[in-house]
Amino acid sequence: xxxxILRKAGAALIVVFLASVLVFVGxxxxxxxxxxxxxxxxxxxxxxxxxxxxxxxxxxxxxQYVRWVGxxxxxxxxxxxxxxxxxxxxVTRIPLxxxxxxxxxxxxxxxxxxxxxxxxxxxxxxSDYAATSVALLGLSVPxxxxxxxxxxxxxxxxxxxxASGYVPFREDPVENLKHMLMPAIVLGTGLSAVLxxxxxxxxxxxxxxxxxxxxxxxxLSEWSIVGRHALRNSLITVTTVIGLQLGALISGAVVTEQxxxxxxxxxxxxxxxxxxxxxxxxxxxxxxxxxxxxxxLLVDVAYSLIxxxxxVAGTSN
Amino acid sequence: xxxxLLDVRDLSVRFxxxxxxxxxxxxxxxxxxxxQVLGIVGESGCGKSVTALSILGLLPKTATVTxxxxxxxxxxxGASKSHLxxxxxxxxxxxxxxxxxxxxxxxxIGRQVDEVIQEHMNVSKREAxxxxxxxxxxVHIPDPARRLDEYPHQLSGGMRQRVMIAMALACDPKIxxxxxxxxxxxxxxQAGILDLLREVRERLGTAIVLITHNxxxxxxxxxxxxxxxxxxxxxEAPVHELFAHPQHPYxxxxxxAVPRAGAARNGRLQEIxxxxxSLAELxxxxxxxxxxxxxxxxxxxxxxxxREVRRDHAVACFHPGEQ
Numbered sequence: 001x002x003x004x005i006l007r008k009a010g011a012a013l014i015v016v017f018l019a020s021v022l023v024f025v026g027x028x029x030x031x032x033x034x035x036x037x038x039x040x041x042x043x044x045x046x047x048x049x050x051x052x053x054x055x056x057x058x059x060x061x062x063x064q065y066v067r068w069v070g071x072x073x074x075x076x077x078x079x080x081x082x083x084x085x086x087x088x089x090x091v092t093r094i095p096l097x098x099x100x101x102x103x104x105x106x107x108x109x110x111x112x113x114x115x116x117x118x119x120x121x122x123x124x125x126x127s128d129y130a131a132t133s134v135a136l137l138g139l140s141v142p143x144x145x146x147x148x149x150x151x152x153x154x155x156x157x158x159x160x161x162x163a164s165g166y167v168p169f170r171e172d173p174v175e176n177l178k179h180m181l182m183p184a185i186v187l188g189t190g191l192s193a194v195l196x197x198x199x200x201x202x203x204x205x206x207x208x209x210x211x212x213x214x215x216x217x218x219x220l221s222e223w224s225i226v227g228r229h230a231l232r233n234s235l236i237t238v239t240t241v242i243g244l245q246l247g248a249l250i251s252g253a254v255v256t257e258q259x260x261x262x263x264x265x266x267x268x269x270x271x272x273x274x275x276x277x278x279x280x281x282x283x284x285x286x287x288x289x290x291x292x293x294x295x296x297l298l299v300d301v302a303y304s305l306i307x308x309x310x311x312v313a314g315t316s317n
Numbered sequence: 318x319x320x321x322l323l324d325v326r327d328l329s330v331r332f333x334x335x336x337x338x339x340x341x342x343x344x345x346x347x348x349x350x351x352x353q354v355l356g357i358v359g360e361s362g363c364g365k366s367v368t369a370l371s372i373l374g375l376l377p378k379t380a381t382v383t384x385x386x387x388x389x390x391x392x393x394x395g396a397s398k399s400h401l402x403x404x405x406x407x408x409x410x411x412x413x414x415x416x417x418x419x420x421x422x423x424x425x426i427g428r429q430v431d432e433v434i435q436e437h438m439n440v441s442k443r444e445a446x447x448x449x450x451x452x453x454x455x456v457h458i459p460d461p462a463r464r465l466d467e468y469p470h471q472l473s474g475g476m477r478q479r480v481m482i483a484m485a486l487a488c489d490p491k492i493x494x495x496x497x498x499x500x501x502x503x504x505x506x507q508a509g510i511l512d513l514l515r516e517v518r519e520r521l522g523t524a525i526v527l528i529t530h531n532x533x534x535x536x537x538x539x540x541x542x543x544x545x546x547x548x549x550x551x552x553e554a555p556v557h558e559l560f561a562h563p564q565h566p567y568x569x570x571x572x573x574a575v576p577r578a579g580a581a582r583n584g585r586l587q588e589i590x591x592x593x594x595s596l597a598e599l600x601x602x603x604x605x606x607x608x609x610x611x612x613x614x615x616x617x618x619x620x621x622x623x624r625e626v627r628r629d630h631a632v633a634c635f636h637p638g639e640q
Contacts, residue, residue, distance in 0.1 A: 210418040216375055217413075218433040218484065219405035222398075232423045308423060308468045 008300050012293045019289035020072075024065050027282050037276040038081055068282070077283035081275065086283040089268065094287070096166055097265035099176075100256065101249050103184035108191030109242065115192070116199020116238075120207060121226055131196060138193030143252055147186045147259035154182060164261030183260045187252050191245050198241045202234035209233070236307045243299035250288060321387075322491060322524055323349040323372070323409075328384035328394075330367050330376065330548075339596050341367045343548045344384070347526075349492065354518055354525045356539030356556070358532060358571070360593055364548040365528045369494050373409060374401050389491065407437040410485035414497035416477035420469040426453075427465030430484050437488045452483040456513060475506035482513060486521065493517065494526045499534060511537055532571055536560060544568050547594050547604035550623060554630040564626055564637035566609050603635070611636040 035051045036043075052058045055078075056067060071078065077086035119131040155163035161182055167175040206212060207230050215229045254266030265284065272280040304310045330342040342364040349355050357365045371382045372393065386393040393404065413419045420429060430449040434440060440448070446465070453461035456479040469477055478498060485493055495514060499507035515538055517523050527539055535542050535556065542559045544552040544567065552565040563569045570589040591608035594600065603621050606612040613636070621633045 210413060210415050211421040213375065214411070214413065214419045214481075214484075215421070217373065217405055217411040218436065219402045219407055220432065220436055221402065224432075229421050229424075233421070236423075306423065308425075309470050 004304060005301060008297055012297045015293050016290055019293070020069060020286055021065070023282055023285045023289060024068060025061075027278055027285070028061065030276075032276055034276070034278040037278065072283075072286065077286070078279040080272075080280040081277045086280050089280065090265075090283055090287055093263065093265050093268050095168075096262055097253055097257070099169065099180060100183055100187060100262065100264060101253055103180055104187035104191065104249060104253075104256075105242070107184055107188035108245075109195060111188070112192035112195025113199050113235075113238065115196040117203055117226065117231065117234075119196065119200045120203030123204065128200075132200070135193040135196040138189045138196075141189065143186055143190070143255045144259055146189060147182070147256060150182050150186060151259075166262050166264075179260075179262075183256050183262060186259070187249065187256045190252065191242075191249060194245055195238060195241060198238050199234060202237040203230055206230035206233045232306065236303065239299060239303050239306060243296050243303075246292060246295050246299075250292070320351065321348050322351050322353075322389060323347070323526075324385075324387040325368075325372065326385040326387070328368060328371060328382065328386065330364070330371050331381045333379050333381065337597055340599050341380075341548055341596055342371070343599060345545075345548075345550055347543060349524050349526060351491070351524055352518060352522050353541065354514075354527055354539045356535035356542045357526065357528045357545060358530065358535055358542060359545035359551075360530055362593055362596075363545045364596075365545050366496050368545075369411075369496055369526060369528055372494070373405050373411070375405075375411075403437070406433050406485075406490070407488045408490050409492040409494065410488070410490045412478070412481045412485050412493065412495040412498045414500050416474050416481055416501060419481055420477055422469055424468075425465065426467055426469065426472070426480055430465070430480070430487060433484055433487045448487065449483075452487055453480070455486065456480070456483045458483070473506075474502050475509060478502060478506075478510055479513065482510075482517070486517065486523070489521065490523060492524045492526065494528070496528045497530070498527075500529070500531070507534075514538060532560075544571070548596055549604065550631075550633060551605070552630075552632045552634075553623075554627075558627070558630050562627060562630070562639055564630065564632040564639065565605075565634045566611050566636075567605050569639070570608075603633075605634075 033048075034055070035048045035057055038051050038055070056064055059067075068078070075087055077090070080086050080089065115131045115135065119128045122128050151163045154161045162179050164179075166179055169176040203226075207226070209230075211233075212225060212230055215225045220229075250266075253264065254269055256262075257264045257266035258270065265288070268280070269284050269288075271277075272284055325345065325347040328342055328345040328347075329340070332339040332341055345364070345368055347355065347357075347368070357368065359365050367376065367380075370376050371380070372386050372388075374382075374393070374396070376382065382394060384394065388404065388409065391400075393401065396404075420426070427446065427449055430452060431442070431445040434445040434448050435442070438445070438448075449465060450461050453464055458464050458476060458479050464472070464476075464480075469480075472480065482493075482498075493514075498514070499510050502510065511534060514525060514527070518525055525538075527535065529535060539556050542552075542554060542556050543550055544559075544565065546565075546567050552559065552563070552568050554562075554564075559568065560572070563572055567589070574588060589608055594604055594607070600606075601620065602618055603609070603612065603616040606616040609616065611634075615635050619635075621635050623631045623633045625631050626637045
């Protein structure tokens with residue numbers, strides 16, 4: 001198991017390296033001169049040259065890259081156009097987005113897996129059709145529309161939940177959750193719909209498998225047949241899907257944060273692009289890439305815990 | 318008159334599919350005595366597995382089962398789920414054809430064996446584990462303590478089938494139903510599994526229903542044989558009687574299809590011409606008529622009923638006989 005994680009971590013490092021190169025080159029491929037963005041209204045060639053000199057923008061790209069990575073490894077992602085350290089800005093924004101995506105994932109997986117299992121067990125009955133139709137609806141509804149609808153219903157009309165804003169969890173946990181509930185539901189809806197459909201088909205496969213027939217012939221209860229024998233096997237597929245859906249969740253967070261006025265990571269990304277803030281954009285994208293790799297590493301580990309065949313294949317050779 | 322352990326009467330099974338009803342089993346009757354090995358023989362799709370699965374209510378919901386299954390004095394057809402659960406794995410247990418897929422790939426062997434013990438016996442985890450170890454030893458799995466902590470994919474097919482048998486024997490059942498237990502295995506491994514089943518009957522006194530398409534397996538192990546064709550019983554007799562004096566042309570055809578050393582010199586293996594009929598409709602004539610050299614007008618107009626043509630030897634044919 002240790003060797004397995006080590007091998008996966010090694011592969012993850014390579015991915016992070018490639019991602020950092022892509023981020024670096026990608027940001028520089030955007031049309032426009034970074035010096036101009038820093039200089040704002042000032043177009044004096046002398047000022048621009050000073051800026052290029054100060055930020056090392058006139059060095060060859062590989063040199064710039066190595067300098068950037070070297071500083072990034074020490075936790076320094078440079079300063080943005082407002083002169084604030086990028087790393088600090090990111091660190092203050094990250095908890096909001098982490099909380100939002102975590103809650104969305106929690107809501108998405110709990111609802112998606114439960115509904116999928118119920119639909120599979122009650123295949124062809126009313127509850128199956130209901131769950132499948134609601135999932136289709138959940139897949140088709142755009143985030144922004146669902147978000148606005150929820151704001152109108154629950155914030156404006158019923159006045160149950162706040163329409164926007166954020167309260168740190170440490171200050172007031174109840175208020176924090178109240179603010180986060182709607183955004184998390186909006187963000188989690190798509191995930192739960194995808195997972196429901198995946199879970200339903202995975203469960204149908206498992207329930208028709210020979211080992212389920214064996215479990216039944218052993219006289220086990222329906223609960224243990226469905227909840228243990230079939231579920232555990234179905235989770236193998238669904239875990240993979242959760243990992244793959246993470247990208248959608250992160251990009252969904254950008255839109256969701258915008259709707260609910262949460263100054264999280266998504267907002268930061270949008271702002272940094274709009275303001276051509278190169279240092280900030282670079283930092284933000286790099287952090288997202290690293291986060292994505294870490295979560296996928298965790299998914300791989302979880303996957304191998306659920307599926308013993310992977311583990312052995314990885315260690316026996 | 319010896320006591321009867323399992324008495325299946327007029328069992329019929331119909332599947333409702335999108336293409337209409339399929340009559341998989343038609344008025345099938347079987348009896349099984351304690352310690353007896355009953356062989357059920359027939360081609361794929363003749364209804365032998367369906368018969369076995371219907372005994373414990375293990376068929377999918379699309380199946381309609383009628384008739385009667387009496388086990389040890391209680392009726393199992395239509396019995397409550399909780400009653401069936403107490404019989405499954407405890408009184409009557411199953412060994413399936415596919416050892417590769419019949420064990421759950423994500424659980425350790427030990428857990429899968431423990432599970433059935435804990436379900437039916439009032440024992441602690443530790444006692445269940447000790448019993449599991451004992452069982453793996455009983456089915457001759459080398460190094461059983463280590464095997465308990467392994468996953469199914471780490472075992473060979475033969476070993477997995479031994480695990481299936483160990484699981485089936487865990488609660489000391491009265492009947493073991495083995496559905497093609499050796500079909501998926503190499504020939505050398507097959508012999509080992511058959512030896513094990515014989516040993517089980519001798520040492521534990523478990524009655525065995527052995528379902529197979531292989532007459533050689535039946536000759537080796539069974540006391541009594543039922544030959545099935547197209548969902549119905551074609552012939553039934555004690556094993557020696559059946560092999561010495563086969564009456565139904567289908568049985569004779571099956572025996573002709575068993576390879577024998579030396580016999581191959583004077584010709585090919587005999588095959589039965591034609592195919593197993595579709596079971597979508599119960600025919601109004603002998604189901605074997607279109608493949609049968611003896612078929613005549615009567616075969617094409619009436620359904621032959623079972624009748625005793627020799628002592629303890631029943632056959633459903635208008636023209637029984639050895640040649």
